[in-house]
Amino acid sequence: PYAFDPPAGCLLLLEDVNERPYRLDRLWTQLRLAGILDRAAGIVLADFPGCDEPGGEVAAREVFAELARSFAGPVVFGLPTGHTAVPLTVPLGVRARILAGSRPAVVIEEKGTE
Numbered sequence: 001p002y003a004f005d006p007p008a009g010c011l012l013l014l015e016d017v018n019e020r021p022y023r024l025d026r027l028w029t030q031l032r033l034a035g036i037l038d039r040a041a042g043i044v045l046a047d048f049p050g051c052d053e054p055g056g057e058v059a060a061r062e063v064f065a066e067l068a069r070s071f072a073g074p075v076v077f078g079l080p081t082g083h084t085a086v087p088l089t090v091p092l093g094v095r096a097r098i099l100a101g102s103r104p105a106v107v108i109e110e111k112g113t114e
């Protein structure tokens with residue numbers, strides 16, 4: 001009864017800090033197996049600071065790039081929100097869209113509420 005239940009066609013925003021790449025892989029796998037990724041029209045990934053493997057062998061970006069290949073919609077990596085030095089405030093539950101291409105962007109189409 002407490003499971004995350006996003007509406008179909010949503011943009012899924014994911015962010016975390018200090019998680020090793022294998023744990024990020026598990027997170028993605030749990031979302032996929034629960035059907036959450038099937039409901040998303042696109043995925044927005046934050047910076048994930050401190051999530052690269054110590055020694056630089058595996059980076060969070062590499063993990064998500066590999067996993068995103070199985071996702072049908074656009075995936076944007078590096079939105080400066082969440083646990084970043086100067087986080088961008090992102091309203092939740094509003095209409096938004098992803099502009100994919102050489103300069104991907106997330107466009108917020110309506111104001112959030114307080």
